[in-house]
Amino acid sequence: MKCFLIDANIATSPYPVYPLGMSMVANALIKAGNRVFQFDFLQNNSSYEKLLSSIKKESPEIIGISMRNIDNVNSVNEEQYTDVVKLIAGQIKSVSNATIVLGGTAFSILPEQLLEKIGADFGIVGEGEYLMVELVSQLEAGKTPVNKILKAKSDLKGTGIQRAWYDKQILNYYLDNGSIANVQTKRGCIHKCVYCSYPYLEGKVFRNRDIQETIDDIQFLIKECKVKMIFFTDSVFNDRQGNYIELLKEMARQNISIPWTAYIKPEKISQSVIDLMLKTGVRGVEIGSDGASDETLAGLGKSFRFKDVIECNKSFTDNKIATANFFMFGCPLETVKSVELGINNIIYLKKTVSFIFLGIRILPNTKLHDIAIKQGILKKDDDLLEPVYYIAPGLDKKWMYSTLNEKFKPYRHCVFPPDALENSVKFLHKLGHTGLMWDLLIPDKNRLKGKKRVKR
Ligand code: B12
Numbered sequence: 138m139k140c141f142l143i144d145a146n147i148a149t150s151p152y153p154v155y156p157l158g159m160s161m162v163a164n165a166l167i168k169a170g171n172r173v174f175q176f177d178f179l180q181n182n183s184s185y186e187k188l189l190s191s192i193k194k195e196s197p198e199i200i201g202i203s204m205r206n207i208d209n210v211n212s213v214n215e216e217q218y219t220d221v222v223k224l225i226a227g228q229i230k231s232v233s234n235a236t237i238v239l240g241g242t243a244f245s246i247l248p249e250q251l252l253e254k255i256g257a258d259f260g261i262v263g264e265g266e267y268l269m270v271e272l273v274s275q276l277e278a279g280k281t282p283v284n285k286i287l288k289a290k291s292d293l294k295g296t297g298i299q300r301a302w303y304d305k306q307i308l309n310y311y312l313d314n315g316s317i318a319n320v321q322t323k324r325g326c327i328h329k330c331v332y333c334s335y336p337y338l339e340g341k342v343f344r345n346r347d348i349q350e351t352i353d354d355i356q357f358l359i360k361e362c363k364v365k366m367i368f369f370t371d372s373v374f375n376d377r378q379g380n381y382i383e384l385l386k387e388m389a390r391q392n393i394s395i396p397w398t399a400y401i402k403p404e405k406i407s408q409s410v411i412d413l414m415l416k417t418g419v420r421g422v423e424i425g426s427d428g429a430s431d432e433t434l435a436g437l438g439k440s441f442r443f444k445d446v447i448e449c450n451k452s453f454t455d456n457k458i459a460t461a462n463f464f465m466f467g468c469p470l471e472t473v474k475s476v477e478l479g480i481n482n483i484i485y486l487k488k489t490v491s492f493i494f495l496g497i498r499i500l501p502n503t504k505l506h507d508i509a510i511k512q513g514i515l516k517k518d519d520d521l522l523e524p525v526y527y528i529a530p531g532l533d534k535k536w537m538y539s540t541l542n543e544k545f546k547p548y549r550h551c552v553f554p555p556d557a558l559e560n561s562v563k564f565l566h567k568l569g570h571t572g573l574m575w576d577l578l579i580p581d582k583n584r585l586k587g588k589k590r591v592k593r
Pocket of ligand 1 (some may be wrong): 151152155156157211240246318339369373
């Protein structure tokens with residue numbers, strides 16, 4: 138069948154992100170014998186004209202739209218991204234009778250609401266490879282599934298998760314605009330953080346991709362696409378089973394070294410693992426600390442405490458590896474006292490940069506959703522298309538905003554609101570800089586790993 142895939146993500150902060158999900162679905166469709174055209178809306182200047190002329194030229198029978206973000210989860214400066222998808226679907230219908238299928242993380246989080254809002258024919262929740270191929274072959278056989286929303290069981294075996302069909306032209310656009318190329322090494326999340334949708338999106342157990350296939354992706358990106366840095370997109374890179382260590386060992390054995398970054402769960406990392414990271418090119422890591430005090434870490438359902446955050450940062454900074462930490466204020470169990478303690482903890486977290494969010498975007502299928510209903514912050518039938526941010530009862534948002542603003546302002550390494558530096562980063566991207574960027578804010582002149590900027 139002739140398939141046309143559109144990545145409809147228009148978010149450009151902290152940088153535009155290559156549509157990895159769309160490319161994985163493209164690969165599955167191609168392997169199943171379909172003809173696939175990948176269209177990236179952002180790369181095409183968000184031009185409806187270009188989109189429609191491509192659709193007319195390709196005349197596809199099925200059009201898949203990949204929706205990554207619902208909004209920017211930033212209560213202080215809200216942006217939302219689903220209206221544009223409604224417009225895209227409306228425009229498509231004016232020139233094509235193709236079946237429209239929605240997918241991607243944003244769609245998976247709010248499937249019923251988004252199918253209705255956007256007016257597509259079908260939607261696929263969760264990983265799209267298997268169900269999209271299945272849907273295409275059913276439609277080809279003249280069968281129309283009864284259910285409009287199809288739910289993946291997130292049960293593709295790790296080794297069954299195939300490589301993405303990276304589109305070089307699309308990738309070049311992203312690399313030219315400050316992006317870091319992305320590689321997935323596994324799916325799933327075993328953690329129970331109350332606010333997080335990762336286990337819902339990817340399943341509750343880790344499913345490791347074949348290590349050599351992951352390395353083939355990395356080699357392809359280095360050799361064929363001249364990629365200068367890689368982001369391992371796993372929800373948590375340092376999994377307890379140690380798959381990441383096996384991957385790094387194999388990269389080291391094959392002499393592969395490329396600047397890379399990933400999300401790290403706070404825990405002490407042994408020196409031998411840090412040495413492997415250095416050998417394979419680690420440039421900096423993003424630590425998912427989230428809570429700034431033991432009280433809020435407990436309220437978030439975290440299995441670690443603030444001393445682990447300090448220790449984890451130290452494992453890296455002692456080795457001159459740059460770290461960024463992400464924190465949220467207003468968590469369950471937050472009080473005026475824990476806000477004050479948390480602010481101090483962040484200010485005194487050494488040689489790192491911290492990004493601070495106010496409030497937590499409430500998503501369905503999370504424990505926070507239930508907590509918010511119990512506490513009267515949400516009603517059971519609120520559709521959540523419009524973001525609602527959780528702030529623990531008893532705390533005043535205005536007070537929180539002015540306190541965070543005032544206390545963090547003197548410190549370059551404490552970024553509040555989290556997008557405060559967006560314009561400066563965009564300017565650096567225009568000058569051709571790419572990579573972490575946040576490492577420029579680290580108050581340590583010897584932060585070797587981040588010092589040499591990556592240029593495209
Ligand atoms: C890694 C990551 C990042 C990294 C990306 C780094 C990089 N260079 O790639 C960084 C830190 C930059 C980032 C930033 C942001 N992120 Co982020 N990120 C993720 C994360 C952990 C993984 C995304 C990923 O690459 N997955 C791997 C790919 C292969 O999977 P996938 O995209 O889901 O695709 C599969 C399915 O969705 C489906 N599918 C995808 N497209 C299609 C299309 C069709 C037709 C079909 C049928 C199926 C289908 O099939 C695919 C293969 O199985 C997700 C959470 C998660 N676990 O999914 C959040 C997530 C996507 N991010 C999110 C958000 C909000 C953001 C930011 C807006 C945050 C901010 N304020 O800065 C920015 C936006 C950046 C941008 N320009 O878009 C949200 C989006 C949902 C929402 N709440 O709105 C998520 C889901 C986290 C969450 N639970 O809230 N992010």
